Amino acid sequence: MDSSAIWIVIALPILGFLVQSLGGGLIVKAVGEAKSKSILGFLAVAPIALAFIIGAMITTKVGAGPATVVTGPSWIQIAGFSIPFEWIVDPLSMTMVLIITGIGSLIHLYATGYMAKEKDYARFFTYLNLFIAAMLILVLGNNLALLFMGWEGVGLCSYLLIGFWYKDTANARAANKAFIVNRIGDWGLVLGLFLIVCVVLDVVPKETRLLSYDVILPALKTALVAKPALATSIGLLLFVGAAGKSAQFPLYVWLPDAMAGPTPVSALIHAATMVTSGVVLLNRMHVVFECSPVASVVVACVGAFTALYGALIAFGQTDIKKILAYSTVSQLGFMFIGCGVGAYWTGMFHVTTHAFFKALLFLGAGAVIHAMAHDQDVRNYGGLSKYLKITFATMLVGFLAIAGFPFLSGFFSKESILGAALSGNQAVIDGVNYGAICGWVGLAVAFLTAAYMTRMMLLTFGGKTERWRTIEPNHDAHGDHHGLDKDHKPHEVGATMWVPLAVLAVLSAVGGLVLNGKFEEWLYPQGLAVLPKVAEHASNLQMYSMIVAFGGMAFGAAIYWRGLPASQGWDETKWSSIRLAQRDQFGFDSLTTDLSVTGGAELSKFLDSTVEHTVTSGRALASATSGAGGVMKFLQTGFVRWYAMVMLIGVVAFIGYFALAIHGGAN
Amino acid sequence: MLSMLVLLPIIAGIVLGLAPIKKAPVAAAIGIFVSLVTLGIGLAILAGFQADSAQLQLTERFSWIASLGIDYHLAVDGLSIWLVVLTGLLSAIAVGYGALNITSDLKRFMACVLMLEGAILGSFLSLDLVLFFTFFELTLLPMWVMITTWGGPNRAKAAVKFVAFTFGGSVFMLIGIFALAYLHFNTTGRWSFDVIDIQGTVANGTLWAKFPEAQSWIFWFFAVAFLVKAPCFPLHGWISDTYAESPIVGPILSSAMVKLGSYGLLRFCLPLFPEAVKANASLLAGLAVVGIVYGAMIAAVQKDIRRLLAYSTVSHMGFVLLGIFSLTHIGMVGGALQQISHGVGAALLFLLVGYLIKRKGTADLREFGGLKASLPILSTMFLIGMLGSVGLPGLNGFVGEFLSLLGAFQAGYIHVVVAAFGVVVAAVYLLYMFQQVFYGPSREEGAAVKDLRAPEFVLAGILLALVVIGGLQPNLFTKQTEASLGAVRGMVLEEVNRRPVYGKFPAPKPKPTMQVVG
């Protein structure tokens, strides 16, 4: 299929969005609420699935040559500066298109089952289809402005979907937090864009498409090779944007809260696609980072720290979705390690495999939550493998994949990242091999990953105790249990929900084996822009990887095989101080929230009560005027003849002055 | 054509105010009819407007007070064309809103709206300084009547504040006008208050060559009046009380009226005081940036939804000023576009806030909550309007802000780093507002509030459509303005004698000069 068919790929989800938003209410009215759900569900899934098919057909034609640009009407068009609607069809964008529409249609299908009891069905799919459209614009746009449009668009959908159950103020707060923290990242991204425009204009002064990739990438290469400092500024600004969207430290704080949204949303947006936009951005703009070792090292180190930090916090979480959320934060850190050391394709490889297994784990978690009357606390689970056989089997695959079990997808992608990192590559400054440090940290995190995922799996499915039957009556302080009672009997999910799980399980199992080693050739057929070939293999790495994977699993199993240890039970006052710190994100979230929200509010209130109410409101001026008026009041007696007298005196004085002046002047 | 545009609403307003009409529907019908005809004329002018030219078009010029060289001089060009249409549109919306909601003395209300419309249009179209000043001051009167008659409990104070601020500013301008005319007389031996005449003497350098120190003074005299109107920090003190105390039509029309400030800067300050503008551009851009962030921060702690939006106006108009004073082509186009975007977007939000206040009887954010369930249509419209205001790409708020910031960045202003942060704070207060009103548990007692009626929906729908169109096809709004902005920019930046002169275009194609950063 011709690459101009990319228009159809983008139009389909937009069409779905319009149908759901404008026609959703009508359909519900026409056929009744119960019946409308199957229609609406079909109308939501079909465009995405169709987009996937068309996308796959386009992808087969994408070769190693230069990227195809499909140009459309202009968006912003002024003298000397133009931004058209134009799409880039190249391996990078098509990889993302396949992930977005492929995983997206599976999750849409799952959601038709998961949200079946929801009243606002059409609204949910309106947002979800809009999200797919925005995400496609993000990856397919051939200029940074369209990327930004998609960037903000996915942020918006994320905001809307986190706040989907809007009656709970906490959800609305989480939604606001996500949007605002992302905006902080966007601040950096926008400034980076501006800087790029100026730099590019310096190289190609006649050009007007100052944000289009086919213009800026060569121009940036010319401009930045000799100017690493400039490259560092651009790179760091772009990275601020990437860190916001991809939840890197310190801008990760929104992602755990974002779990307030429905679980399919968490799977699609907050695990598989949107949060990987930062990695896509870094791949797209790799030339900037290639020119700047400093920016690259920052990327790698922030990635490594985030990976470690997220993994540590995951141990302190009891909400199954929060465990997965911190795991996502941690895995995103891995991707940034890969990009930071210059092996950008390893980041994309991990994006792909992570999309498979993390979507699977989230959807599986959704099935568990569904089965457990919307209780999300793993302390209330236990022994669920007996009831949820399909869910357990598929999640087991996902778990093994993320834990790095040999020859499953996560094993390969993690190994390629760590291999590139341990070789140092670009992340070496003044002889200090930051890449290798990040690589060793990454290995440690791989151990932790295996351990905390084992904890999650065993607490959920393992053991013989069905803990929800033994909930202590007074531990309820930590949240309600949505009617989970002693006699609750978990039930397996329906076909619309387990079919996606099964497909994802297959992908998680074989995805790595099939794709291993192909990403470099596929995404970077001509090699990198500036750097020489990146070394990818460290000695004995496979062995280390297996050791940490099995070691982590064994470590986790040793603690949790028999169920929930008493020291980690419902009574959180009995927790060890380390675990408490992990639960509270080492105090970082509350600290930053206090500083920014409370501090900002206090400062604003202070300004409001001082500057606004005295200076700018004119109160100072007004009181000065009325003070002067008070002084002058005695002159105003109210007697007409007094006024006449004053006037006379004035006139005499006036004339007298001029008479004297003229007289004096004459002499 | 232009005279008709200006005089029709004014005369209709006066006649309507004096006519013995007792029945409210008749007054409403007349008001709606006149405002729609005016809007129609405005659209006809837009349709016939020659887009790629900086020339003044549809000029009408008669001698008014011949001995002083005061003319009745109307013309339209790229600087004013969209503002004229915006004013016509917002007035029609305001009239429609008034017909639906004002219950007392509707006749006089319609008269006020129409006169205000005429005065604003007159200001946008006048090219004679005295004529401009007359219309500029005439805007105060209907607004004052509107606040004092249909305003809230503290209307007296608000009205005084509004008049004191704007009047205080324009007194300076009056002095400036006379000083400028006198200097022009002194240079050429002719009395003239005509911008075109005076700009000619400025462009060939004779005027300021003779009085170099006077330029900066007279510039500030003009600028103060416009900055008060704009409203620019720290001269924005009137806007909060005015918006909160006047009927909701006030802010809707004011969304067009505040553009008089930025328009005045483009029309008068930039062409007439080029050296002073260049010297003070970075200072003014700094004030704009302070306004962006300060307005957003103060908005974040407001409890009255109208005050919140009033401060958001301060913040958003900051982008207009930042774009203008970047003195780059991109920035100026961005600023000019932001005028229109903000006019549409702010009017939409105020309209919807008006609907909300009518339904809940209060504007206190703390009294709202959970309205999304009972007001799905209103909440969706509000959401889109709010996102436009937040600056979401694809909606109209984004393009103007983006271009303004980019222009300022090109100019090498480091304050852009701070200004861009204003966008973050904008998200804070707007999302907070949305959350307070629509999210959370429902706080309704008794019967649920009703969603939008059809006429209400239509009024908001028109503005909403413009918010979306403006975001996806901003060209529609920029292509008419670019040539004129290029000319104005030339008037500031070019050397003496190479400056474009009104009536002697075609100016050279505007070509952005860029400053290298890094």
Add this chain to the structure above:
Amino acid sequence: MNGVPLAGYLGLALFMFSTGVVGVLVRRNPIVIFMCIELMLNAVNLTFVAFARYRVQALPDDPVLAQSQTMAGQMMVVFVMAVAAAEVAVGLGIIMAIYRLRHNIDIDDMNILKG
């Protein structure tokens, strides 16, 4: 000028004006004050006419042009008279209103102008 010099007119005007000023300041009856104001206005009128006439003599060469220029002074007189008439009408109206309100028009008894 029929033998009377300019100074004579000005002297008379000065006398009339001074009389008017003194009258305004010392009398308490508003009617009389009004008359005194009239006196002052007429003094000014007299000055106008006198100067106008005087200027015609000072510009002998083109009598038509000179005449038209000096019309300004005589115009002003008409203008002042019109204003004076209007002022008296308003003023007397105010006095009537005050009288109805307070049955007293002594000017020293009222200070309602005091803010």
